[in-house]
Amino acid sequence: MAASATPRTADSSAPAVAVAFSGGLDSTALLHAVTRAVTGQRVVALHVHHGLQPQADAWAAQCRTVAEAWGASFICTRLSGRPGPAESLEAWARAGRHQALHDMTVAAGADLLLLAHHRRDQAETFVLQAMRGAGLAGLAGMPRAQWRDGVCWARPWLDKPRESIEAYALTHGLRWIDDPSNAEARLARNRLRQQLWPAFPAAESGLAQAARWAQEAGELAEEIATEDLVRLAAGARLDLPGLMQLSPARRSNALRHWLSRHTAAPASLIARLLSEWRPGGTLNWPAPGGELHAWRDGLFWRPLRDLSAEQKALNLSRPGHYPQPGWYGAWQVEPASQGIAPARLAALAQRERAEGDQFQRAPNAAARSFKKAAQQAGLAPWLRHGPLLVDAEGRLVAAAGLGMDARAFAAQDEPALAVRWVEDSALPQSEGESPSGA
Numbered sequence: 001m002a003a004s005a006t007p008r009t010a011d012s013s014a015p016a017v018a019v020a021f022s023g024g025l026d027s028t029a030l031l032h033a034v035t036r037a038v039t040g041q042r043v044v045a046l047h048v049h050h051g052l053q054p055q056a057d058a059w060a061a062q063c064r065t066v067a068e069a070w071g072a073s074f075i076c077t078r079l080s081g082r083p084g085p086a087e088s089l090e091a092w093a094r095a096g097r098h099q100a101l102h103d104m105t106v107a108a109g110a111d112l113l114l115l116a117h118h119r120r121d122q123a124e125t126f127v128l129q130a131m132r133g134a135g136l137a138g139l140a141g142m143p144r145a146q147w148r149d150g151v152c153w154a155r156p157w158l159d160k161p162r163e164s165i166e167a168y169a170l171t172h173g174l175r176w177i178d179d180p181s182n183a184e185a186r187l188a189r190n191r192l193r194q195q196l197w198p199a200f201p202a203a204e205s206g207l208a209q210a211a212r213w214a215q216e217a218g219e220l221a222e223e224i225a226t227e228d229l230v231r232l233a234a235g236a237r238l239d240l241p242g243l244m245q246l247s248p249a250r251r252s253n254a255l256r257h258w259l260s261r262h263t264a265a266p267a268s269l270i271a272r273l274l275s276e277w278r279p280g281g282t283l284n285w286p287a288p289g290g291e292l293h294a295w296r297d298g299l300f301w302r303p304l305r306d307l308s309a310e311q312k313a314l315n316l317s318r319p320g321h322y323p324q325p326g327w328y329g330a331w332q333v334e335p336a337s338q339g340i341a342p343a344r345l346a347a348l349a350q351r352e353r354a355e356g357d358q359f360q361r362a363p364n365a366a367a368r369s370f371k372k373a374a375q376q377a378g379l380a381p382w383l384r385h386g387p388l389l390v391d392a393e394g395r396l397v398a399a400a401g402l403g404m405d406a407r408a409f410a411a412q413d414e415p416a417l418a419v420r421w422v423e424d425s426a427l428p429q430s431e432g433e434s435p436s437g438a
């Protein structure tokens, strides 16, 4: 979602607190309370103009007047664009609002963003999540505070009953905006609001408490998973026989947590994986953003990156360790009695396997298709595509997992370097690492 952010940065250099200010009852009360309570810090009111309602210009203007009257500076972002084909208007508006609130907070020089969610919002979130069959993370509802990309999103009133906020607003004679979309019965939350609270007015505290229990249970499940994964997950590998020895609930808990480090795998994938795997079995599953491989009793996650288009120039003419973060491994170069002439290693290209590539394992063996050589050597599934090193003339020099191509060997009396591929033992690293060749 594109947000046409033209935030106005407040000029004072004092640290700032940002308040997400829609102009509704709750955020009006919150902004009022914050401008009265905070001293020595700038208060910045952030407003997102969704561009969806005819009155939205007037709301933004009203929010500015109120914020400035209370001594806060005011920043507004108007969203642009439209929902994608598979996106609801609400999901689009929400994603755009979140991005705009984040960007405005940063532009205001703040790292704390306050939102006016309260106990009833939390109770409604719990019911909506339960109706979708959510797990503990969904049932836990909104967190009180959460860091996201350098901004702490905090909900100081999450435990406050809605009535107490209304009472505060009335006591202080506040005026607020009534957004008519809050009454649209088309939206599940509005329907729930309209029917649940009149029927069960006292349910707010019980439901919010249930969300807290879910949050606690979620933390416990995470602690257990962390303990299990210390034993079962080594580097990028999860030990499948060890996983299968756990009780069924603990097994899927550990697997779900391991997967969540890499991908948002649906519960159905987890169930399939656990039911289809047999000791020694090899399986491959696509998952969002990558692939899962069960291979040699380990489960591996390989993120999909479009490396096919990537031709990276490398100079490996000196001994050293040359990490290739996108490939989760490194080239290791050492002096050796049999190897490749340093000059040839000075201008290499690293790429994926291509149609027609051939590899020769030993001086007296025949060159054969790379694919066959990889199969015969029992290469891990993710190494069957490379990386490969080719010299300036396009001749194959080395391949991850297979070693050096014998056709590239230097003559007996020439100085030589051995090149081999070392897989990362750590979980996938950030992609920003630079090669640390000597």
Ligand SMILES: Nc1ncnc2c1ncn2[C@@H]1O[C@H](COP(=O)(O)OP(=O)(O)OP(=O)(O)O)[C@@H](O)[C@H]1O
Binding pocket: 019, 020, 021, 022, 023, 024, 025, 026, 027, 028, 046, 047, 048, 049, 050, 097, 114, 115, 116, 117, 121, 179, 182
């Ligand atoms: N358009 C917006 N601009 C800035 N902040 C917003 C906006 N919409 C929502 N928020 C923030 O998110 C919180 C929860 O959103 P929600 O949609 O429940 O609120 P609302 O009904 O628009 O207004 P309020 O919570 O102020 O009564 C708000 O209290 C506010 O802090």
